[in-house]
Amino acid sequence: MKNTFYLMIFALCATAGLAHASDAVASPATIVKHGVEGPFFPAARPAAPAAPASTGAALQAQAMSRLKSNFDAADVAKTGTLTQAQAQKSRLGYVANNFGKIDVNKTGKVTFDDVKHYMQSQP
Amino acid sequence: MKTDRPMNASTSHQIIRSKMRAAATRLLLLLLAWFGAFFSTPAAAELFPPDQPYMDNTAYAYGPTDGLAASIVNEKAAVAYHQLTYRESGRRVDYTTTTGHLTAADANGKPEASMFYVAYTAKNKGPWPRPVTFFYNGGPGSSSIWLRLGSFAPSRVATPDPYTTGWPNFPLVDNQESLIDTTDMVFIDPPGTGFSEAVLPNTNQTFWGVDQDAGVMRDFILRYLAVNPRPRSPIYLYGESYGTPRTDVLAPLLELAGVHLSGIVLQSCILDYNDQYPSATDLQRATDYTVSLLPGYAEVAAFFKQVTPPPAGVRSFAWRMRDFSTRHYAEFLPYGPTFLGLANPPVFPTPAVYAQMSRQSDINVSALQAYLGPNPLNTALVPGSTIGSYDGRVSAPNGSPMLVGDSDPSDALIATPFPVILNQQLPDYLKYTAPNTTYVTLSDTANINWDFSHGGLPVPDTIPDLLAEITLNPHIKVLVENGYHDLVTPFFMTEKDLGRLKNVAGIRPDIQVTHYAGGHMIYLEDTSRPRMKADLVNYYEGRRIGGAMTFAELPAPWSDMGPAGTP
Numbered sequence: 001m002k003n004t005f006y007l008m009i010f011a012l013c014a015t016a017g018l019a020h021a022s023d024a025v026a027s028p029a030t031i032v033k034h035g036v037e038g039p040f041f042p043a044a045r046p047a048a049p050a051a052p053a054s055t056g057a058a059l060q061a062q063a064m065s066r067l068k069s070n071f072d073a074a075d076v077a078k079t080g081t082l083t084q085a086q087a088q089k090s091r092l093g094y095v096a097n098n099f100g101k102i103d104v105n106k107t108g109k110v111t112f113d114d115v116k117h118y119m120q121s122q123p
Numbered sequence: 124m125k126t127d128r129p130m131n132a133s134t135s136h137q138i139i140r141s142k143m144r145a146a147a148t149r150l151l152l153l154l155l156a157w158f159g160a161f162f163s164t165p166a167a168a169e170l171f172p173p174d175q176p177y178m179d180n181t182a183y184a185y186g187p188t189d190g191l192a193a194s195i196v197n198e199k200a201a202v203a204y205h206q207l208t209y210r211e212s213g214r215r216v217d218y219t220t221t222t223g224h225l226t227a228a229d230a231n232g233k234p235e236a237s238m239f240y241v242a243y244t245a246k247n248k249g250p251w252p253r254p255v256t257f258f259y260n261g262g263p264g265s266s267s268i269w270l271r272l273g274s275f276a277p278s279r280v281a282t283p284d285p286y287t288t289g290w291p292n293f294p295l296v297d298n299q300e301s302l303i304d305t306t307d308m309v310f311i312d313p314p315g316t317g318f319s320e321a322v323l324p325n326t327n328q329t330f331w332g333v334d335q336d337a338g339v340m341r342d343f344i345l346r347y348l349a350v351n352p353r354p355r356s357p358i359y360l361y362g363e364s365y366g367t368p369r370t371d372v373l374a375p376l377l378e379l380a381g382v383h384l385s386g387i388v389l390q391s392c393i394l395d396y397n398d399q400y401p402s403a404t405d406l407q408r409a410t411d412y413t414v415s416l417l418p419g420y421a422e423v424a425a426f427f428k429q430v431t432p433p434p435a436g437v438r439s440f441a442w443r444m445r446d447f448s449t450r451h452y453a454e455f456l457p458y459g460p461t462f463l464g465l466a467n468p469p470v471f472p473t474p475a476v477y478a479q480m481s482r483q484s485d486i487n488v489s490a491l492q493a494y495l496g497p498n499p500l501n502t503a504l505v506p507g508s509t510i511g512s513y514d515g516r517v518s519a520p521n522g523s524p525m526l527v528g529d530s531d532p533s534d535a536l537i538a539t540p541f542p543v544i545l546n547q548q549l550p551d552y553l554k555y556t557a558p559n560t561t562y563v564t565l566s567d568t569a570n571i572n573w574d575f576s577h578g579g580l581p582v583p584d585t586i587p588d589l590l591a592e593i594t595l596n597p598h599i600k601v602l603v604e605n606g607y608h609d610l611v612t613p614f615f616m617t618e619k620d621l622g623r624l625k626n627v628a629g630i631r632p633d634i635q636v637t638h639y640a641g642g643h644m645i646y647l648e649d650t651s652r653p654r655m656k657a658d659l660v661n662y663y664e665g666r667r668i669g670g671a672m673t674f675a676e677l678p679a680p681w682s683d684m685g686p687a688g689t690p
Contacts, residue, residue: 092381
């Protein structure tokens with residue numbers, strides 16, 4: 001009787017272990033409750049498969065678009081350009097501090113392409 | 124006898140000798156002074172100013188809608204003075220801990236969050252400016268407690284990893300592998316974790332997203348550097364786990380804000396969430412995952428003596444398993460979706476397939492069955508026991524108290540002891556008390572409510588962000604650290620992710636990839652932490668790390684390996 005009881009407890013513990021362990025490694029389909037720092041995942045998997053992981057030129061284009069999104073966020077008036085002051089107050093010190101070198105045409109405004117040319121000319 | 128010689132009978136030789144002696148004495152004094160400059164003398168201890176304890180009465184709150192009124196936010200901190208003696212060299216470092224809050228603010232100066240940090244700083248005694256390194260864990264939703272109490276701060280919790288003897292009572296010890304002799308360290312808790320809270324009208328939820336989080340982390344670092352100017356110091360970031368995609372996104376934000384970074388350390392990476400959490404119909408990524416985890420799992424199987432013949436060493440065995448996974452990719456295709464729990468009905472290998480895989484890999488059939496069979500590998504590999512995910516070598520017999528309320532013994536190994544030590548360390552050592560709130564080691568609320576979308580995808584792929592950083596700063600030093608036995612963020616997956624950079628034209632990134640016996644929290648392991656320390660010192664000083672995988676040695680990514688990921 002006692003043995004059976006212990007066996008049941010053991011089975012319960014083991015089952016609990018199984019369920020959680022499968023969350024952690026085999027399928028992080030639900031939020032893992034126990035890990036001290038995850039990594040945690042959203043409740044639902046992405047609905048459609050992501051495009052194959054980018055490499056080469058496609059990856060480079062994505063990197064550039066990440067940078068451009070910061071430029072665009074600072075360009076609140078959507079003029080396609082930033083002044084030194086705009087850059088400075090938009091957490092774009094990189095642009096503000098190097099403004100003279102980026103603004104090759106000395107117009108007082110720079111486009112993202114100007115910034116890109118400056119970046120790519122760095123040794 | 125010496126007195127035989129008349130006292131005044133000085134010869135030219137004697138004069139020269141005495142002059143030489145005087146010169147030698149002066150040289151010795153100079154050397155002593157020089158050494159003194161680098162290695163403080165015990166007398167310095169008496170010169171410490173008194174500690175400045177701080178009782179922070181703010182009732183920080185951590186829910187999604189919580190935020191502090193700007194009127195009660197302050198930037199006070201406790202300051203305490205300590206010393207660490209490195210036993211091997213006898214060298215002593217006097218250092219200061221600063222524990223409190225700084226207010227991250229946006230570009231217009233509007234407060235965003237009152238962020239808790241612990242800084243370990245030492246006076247610069249060398250000819251070059253001391254680096255400062257910003258540390259954070261992951262989650263998302265984790266505080267920085269694990270790195271701060273486990274890795275390279277001057278004191279750490281000593282665990283018996285990969286064993287569990289003495290759990291849950293582990294001591295806080297002087298850390299012989301502390302980086303305090305090499306860099307200042309600032310440990311940051313993101314909003315909603317630790318003692319950090321958003322400032323109204325923002326709430327904690329405002330910063331619970333990939334981009335929002337990176338933005339507020341940037342603003343904290345800008346604030347720290349404004350309050351503690353380090354114009355000539357090399358600046359580094361050190362992130363673990365989710366801290367690695369955080370770093371990839373944060374680094375270019377800092378660089379764009381005008382903070383030039385010297386290096387980033389990515390420990391136990393999840394650089395592309397799509398690898399680990401693909402769509403249910405993404406069969407290729409399911410297989411990619413299955414074969415990417417296999418080398419790390421094989422190391423765990425070898426630890427439990429389920430590889431025949433036993434491998435000569437973890438390093439050479441990892442190379443064989445990378446090769447096996449790559450060569451036999453196609454043979455795993457039928458089982459990938461089942462491995463992720465996505466196949467209905469599930470597909471398992473036949474005994475003949477297991478036997479063939481075992482012949483090819485030396486992994487015992489029992490271990491292959493635990494990997495690809497119907498039961499979770501954590502309970503299937505070692506009968507009667509549960510093995511860890513963070514560190515596959517940590518095991519506990521089923522029914523062990525370590526498995527009560529936690530299915531991962533390598534998680535329990537630190538999850539229980541670290542907060543206990545923290546509660547003693549905050550008042551006793553850091554001289555900081557917060558009587559009206561409780562430190563949040565991990566916020567499940569944060570990770571459940573996290574906005575994972577980034578760059579147009581529902582879960583973040585941060586390799587483009589890493590490349591953006593390399594584009595902004597071609598000389599950035601990237602160090603990637605992996606634990607061979609980490610079943611949560613597999614080393615081979617990380618190498619495959621980084622391999623995506625290989626055919627990008629016009630870049631020559633400075634990437635070094637290191638591997639150690641150990642799990643997700645590699646530094647817990649007593650044989651690996653000294654190696655990590657030595658490698659990090661080389662890294663900080665700009666030297667190549669012996670045995671590190673170079674950029675050229677990274678494998679080609681799965682996505683470049685022909686149709687449907689087949690080699």
